[in-house]
Amino acid sequence: MISLTSLANKLFSAESVAVIMHIRPDGDALGSSLALAAALEKSGVKTEVFCADPVPEKFGFLKNVSRVKTDFFGEYTYLVACDCADVSRMGALGEIFVKSKPNFNIDHHVSNTHFARHNYVMDKASNCENVYALINEAGADIDEEIANLLATGVVTDTGGFAHKNVTAETLETASALVKLGADLNAITYNCFKKQTKARAALFARVMSKIRYFADDAFAVATVAKKDLEETDAKADETEGFIDFVMGIDCVKVGACVMETGENKYKISFRSKGTDVNAVAGVFGGGGHVLASGCQIFGEYEEVIDKIVCAVKRFIEE
Amino acid sequence: MISLTSLANKLFSAESVAVIMHIRPDGDALGSSLALAAALEKSGVKTEVFCADPVPEKFGFLKNVSRVKTDFFGEYTYLVACDCADVSRMGALGEIFVKSKPNFNIDHHVSNTHFARHNYVMDKASNCENVYALINEAGADIDEEIANLLATGVVTDTGGFAHKNVTAETLETASALVKLGADLNAITYNCFKKQTKARAALFARVMSKIRYFADDAFAVATVAKKDLEETDAKADETEGFIDFVMGIDCVKVGACVMETGENKYKISFRSKGTDVNAVAGVFGGGGHVLASGCQIFGEYEEVIDKIVCAVKRFIEE
Structure with a gap:
């Protein structure tokens, strides 16, 4: 497994990065992918975000969610699979991923198959906790937008801090994200309470x-x-x-x-x-x-x- | 307002303390009162817990909840109002409270009328956060039972970390309580999801x-x-x-x-x-x-x- 330092060094010094999340995207897939993309962009790395499936309407409240594209395009220094336990989770984009050799896998599922050239798999309640650690390791800035994206993954993958996967560290990360501007009230409303x-x-x-x-x-x-x-x-x-x-x-x-x-x-x-x-x-x-x-x-x-x-x-x- | 240090010194060196919570008790009233009582008892202070109303069935999962008595009895060094914004919130027990001069008021409501001789009122999401700080200040031990009681107040008064009152500090406290053995999953199930x-x-x-x-x-x-x-x-x-x-x-x-x-x-x-x-x-x-x-x-x-x-x-x- 690649170290966090090495992962941060490689990704944040790349010319361009394509982030691919899993099909039927949820709050953690979207949050961790969009947060990583935003942090990379802010550090001068050209970034695109892809998902084989369209984003469900309910996540329309996420900032820059419209940048998620279903059709892959462009050439990138690195491809990064985000929140995917195996290649099949990327759907049609899995084929493109495996063909690109300088690829990375950032995930939190214990069942992860370590399918990429460089794998960073840490068992956390959400993949957003891994991306939070990564952005910090890179010394990149976490603004309000990124804090909200990361908090969305933490909130949704823990069922609002109610699932058994919540650890003291999960709450510490949430605390840091609130300090950086994350609005848990809005996230919880949009992800769990809002309905037609x-x-x-x-x-x-x-x-x-x-x-x-x-x-x-x-x-x-x-x-x-x-x-x-x-x-x-x-x-x-x-x-x-x-x-x-x-x-x-x-x-x-x-x-x-x-x-x-x-x-x-x-x-x-x-x-x-x-x-x-x-x-x-x-x-x-x-x-x-x-x-x-x-x-x-x-x-x-x-x-x-x-x-x-x-x-x-x-x-x- | 009394300082936290002074409050801790007085209460934890008392011979006996009666804690009175507000009527129609909720998770924060019960959690903060029972946690304070448990910490005092562990420190050798004889303690009783009172509420003018009976405890709702749904809180039956809280440890030692049966120790909450509706009828006041005994003589105590100090009386402590817990989670009460004013005297009327104690219901019938308010009369007993005002008659006892060495009394204390530990609360988190900004509207608190500072009705006691010694008032410790800090605007937090839950009164359990105040009691957590108090127990820490006293240098008393927080075991699993106390951690669960305190976490119950934090979880219920924040609607499971979803209300606007959640601060970075609220989440830090929750993190510490999880480390000490609090089971947010069980608390959330019992307080919000469980139904007949x-x-x-x-x-x-x-x-x-x-x-x-x-x-x-x-x-x-x-x-x-x-x-x-x-x-x-x-x-x-x-x-x-x-x-x-x-x-x-x-x-x-x-x-x-x-x-x-x-x-x-x-x-x-x-x-x-x-x-x-x-x-x-x-x-x-x-x-x-x-x-x-x-x-x-x-x-x-x-x-x-x-x-x-x-x-x-x-x-x-």
Whole structure:
């Protein structure tokens, strides 16, 4: 693994750098990539930021978010993968990345495959903490814009300092970023609380139909296509729905069932201890012990029967 | 105002101390009072903790919360008011407090009336930050229990580090508390996310009936007695309902209308800028510019007409 000093020296003395973040970009991918780009630009390094997928509307509040391009262009001294555990996370841009030999990988996932020539992988709550350390190491200035970008990754990847990944260092970094001008109130509002009227209507409708099984230990929230149509909400506005279900005290396992097509359902499982990786595995899916997913084809009630049956097996074990 | 050093010297060398927190105790009142009591006890000071109101069930997860007594007893070297802006905040225990002359006031509200003989009032996001400084000043040990109690006040009074009151120092304190064993994940779950099945049902029902007025700038969520009865939820489980409404992007003013009796409604207003203190004032209520409340008597639809009319006047101004 490359040292932080060496990484800082190379990147901040480059002529030009292209930063590539992962597909379906989240607050940490955007925050760490845009912050790195802004710091490099301020240090005189020509920089572009790429993502194979378009940026979700909700991140429109981030400064200079419009500079993220989906189509790769130009020649760069270095390519940097940001917040990507492996090459496939870059989507179509992964091919371009592997072809460019002087490439770097800055990431915080323990599962990182060290796919680049130079890898800087540190297990932190967010990749923004790594980029914060990098910018500091380079002795570059962190202005209000960069502080807000970095804080966005810290806030979103920790669920607002609520996930188990928060360390004393995470909070120290957040403290430093607030001192540099980061507005946690605005970030939290934009990332977690802000919603459209349509999303609020969809949420209420879905939650009013929560179904309970296995003596209330298993709860299922269903988002039917009809619910999306009748509330005018978009499928990507269901983010956070499962959190409400998991907050219910009796619930040990929760599922969000999304109707994605005719007799086609995408299921996200969450758990407070039960191995839902195994549950999803029954249907050819998988993920982590406490969060997993799968796809099931069939009539809605049959699909529910199947997942209830599978969950019961593992809850009881 | 008494200095921190002097405060620490007096309290930690006392024979006995009674700590009184404010009525309708919240996470900061409980956290700061119980943490102070635990630190004093560990330093050999006999301590009791009092609150005129019983502790809400949701705080049952706090260690030694059962030591909070509603009926005052015993004789103490000192009485300490904790997290109380004025004497009335102690409810019935305020009378006992004023009669005891060697008394102290440790608080973080700028509006504090300095009602005690010795006042230590510092404007912080939470009173737990003041108690943290006090325990440190006394050189007393902060164990895991105390760290969790203090972190509970920091987390709840900042809405999980999301309110505008969060400073770099708040986050530094949180960082130190995590290092000392505080579990932010558990605190956040217990204080903000955990809910009963009944509360989840009430929430979904109320939010599915949100009414919009003034071109969607004013949204009203109504909790009718029938809603409570039919979902088996309790009135105090409506905490946080208004936050969901205020997250809706088009909403400038939100109201939560609670049916508290026959033709009797308690109304809480929240705003993103409009002066809802003035709105509540129309009905003899009040509060702050961005958060206020009032009570209105009448038929439900008439009450709605009245508040819509009042809100429109101030939104337009």
